[in-house]
Amino acid sequence: MIRMNVFFKFTLIASLLWYTAIAQKSIHKLYKARISEKKHKITTGADQTNLYIDYLKGKNIGMVINQTSVIGKNLTLSVDTFLKLGISVKKIFGPEHGFRGDASNGAEVNSSTDPSTGLPVISLYGNKHYKPTPEDLKGIDLMIFDIQDVGARFYTYLSTLHYVMEACAENNIELMLLDRPNPNGFYVDGPVLDTAYRSFVGLNLIPIAHGLTIAEYAQMINGEGWLKNHVQCKLKIITVANYTHNDNYKLPVNPSPNLNTEKSILLYPSVCLFEGTTLSLGRGTMFPFLQIGHPALEGKYTYSFKPVSIPGMSEDPPQMDKKCYGIDLKNYDTNIIRADGRINLTWLITLYKAFPDKAHFFNSYFTKLAGTDKLKEQIEAGESEEEIRASWEPALSNYKNMRVKYLLYP
Numbered sequence: 001m002i003r004m005n006v007f008f009k010f011t012l013i014a015s016l017l018w019y020t021a022i023a024q025k026s027i028h029k030l031y032k033a034r035i036s037e038k039k040h041k042i043t044t045g046a047d048q049t050n051l052y053i054d055y056l057k058g059k060n061i062g063m064v065i066n067q068t069s070v071i072g073k074n075l076t077l078s079v080d081t082f083l084k085l086g087i088s089v090k091k092i093f094g095p096e097h098g099f100r101g102d103a104s105n106g107a108e109v110n111s112s113t114d115p116s117t118g119l120p121v122i123s124l125y126g127n128k129h130y131k132p133t134p135e136d137l138k139g140i141d142l143m144i145f146d147i148q149d150v151g152a153r154f155y156t157y158l159s160t161l162h163y164v165m166e167a168c169a170e171n172n173i174e175l176m177l178l179d180r181p182n183p184n185g186f187y188v189d190g191p192v193l194d195t196a197y198r199s200f201v202g203l204n205l206i207p208i209a210h211g212l213t214i215a216e217y218a219q220m221i222n223g224e225g226w227l228k229n230h231v232q233c234k235l236k237i238i239t240v241a242n243y244t245h246n247d248n249y250k251l252p253v254n255p256s257p258n259l260n261t262e263k264s265i266l267l268y269p270s271v272c273l274f275e276g277t278t279l280s281l282g283r284g285t286m287f288p289f290l291q292i293g294h295p296a297l298e299g300k301y302t303y304s305f306k307p308v309s310i311p312g313m314s315e316d317p318p319q320m321d322k323k324c325y326g327i328d329l330k331n332y333d334t335n336i337i338r339a340d341g342r343i344n345l346t347w348l349i350t351l352y353k354a355f356p357d358k359a360h361f362f363n364s365y366f367t368k369l370a371g372t373d374k375l376k377e378q379i380e381a382g383e384s385e386e387e388i389r390a391s392w393e394p395a396l397s398n399y400k401n402m403r404v405k406y407l408l409y410p
Contacts, residue, residue, distance in 0.1 A: 045238035068148035151184030276366025284317030293326025
């Protein structure tokens with residue numbers, strides 16, 4: 001009996017030691033995983049203040065920012081952080097939707113004074129004032145550009161960057177870019193812009209889904225000589241840490257009032273083309289870019305929605321107060337786009353075929369969004385998706401090869 005007790009105690013102690021060793025090993029693995037996760041966490045350029053804050057000291061700073069220009073876990077606006085750190089911020093420059101990001105799409109934004117900081121806010125989206133003037137830049141030693149892009153050519157923050165770079169180059173002012181990930185940076189697709197259709201929704205020779213971050217695009221603008229008179233803007237880039245173009249990055253702040261979900265951001269390069277048609281793409285609802293329809297499609301589609309005026313979001317949306325019938329994309333699996341690596345043309349082709357009044361399906365804005373007059377002509381002619389895609393070559397492949405020169409991330 002005594003021997004059995006001794007044996008039992010020995011077995012129990014051995015078992016406890018074994019389980020303790022296993023538990024410690026598991027804890028160690030978990031700890032290492034958390035360290036690895038922390039080590040490889042995507043960190044925006046703005047969040048890495050230790051890399052650039054000393055560079056700002058003693059300089060008069062101008063900032064091109066909006067509601068996405070945040071720092072830290074509390075998502076504090078970068079200008080507030082800089083002012084608290086004693087940085088001499090003199091002026092704020094606001095893009096489309098305004099400095100606070102609360103103006104409707106296309107709404108003219110006037111210059112003003114920010115009530116929170118008392119700083120002058122110069123609008124770069126009002127009265128055709130897209131480019132800072134020498135007077136706007138007077139007294140500025142360094143400009144900072146920190147705005148979240150979504151990876152589509154027609155997103156106007158790209159044009160704002162172009163004109164800010166041009167103004168800085170002409171006035172011998174350095175531009176610091178606090179880079180941020182591109183949520184649609186995992187693919188490149190669409191027709192490359194035809195120079196005959198340059199506008200504020202497409203200035204340079206890039207496809208609809210360009211596959212670049214803001215800083216990479218800035219390097220391309222310089223490198224390809226796209227600024228007026230081929231001037232060069234002096235750039236200082238603070239890159240994103242631990243980022244690759246294939247990363248699935250969720251934006252911490254809505255980039256604009258109508259891109260209010262992760263899914264709408266991922267569908268934007270495909271769905272925004274409907275802005276150039278008579279159809280509603282959900283502006284005036286809480287699900288913009290996730291539903292597409294028109295009253296004339298009643299009987300052909302059962303899904304319906306009704307756009308209304310929403311102040312600060314869509315005050316006068318297409319087909320306002322009318323019941324629209326069409327397609328619902330709220331449950332669409334965006335992994336399809338990630339796997340396919342292409343914008344979706346099927347919705348555009350299908351809805352055009354279903355629309356009874358084809359002569360009034362497109363409006364004049366469509367060619368600006370598409371960056372070419374060919375896409376409209378091809379859809380009207382009944383060309384297949386593959387025939388349309390084939391016409392994007394060799395320009396698209398040439399762009400992809402050129403893009404490689406300017407990549408900051410794998």
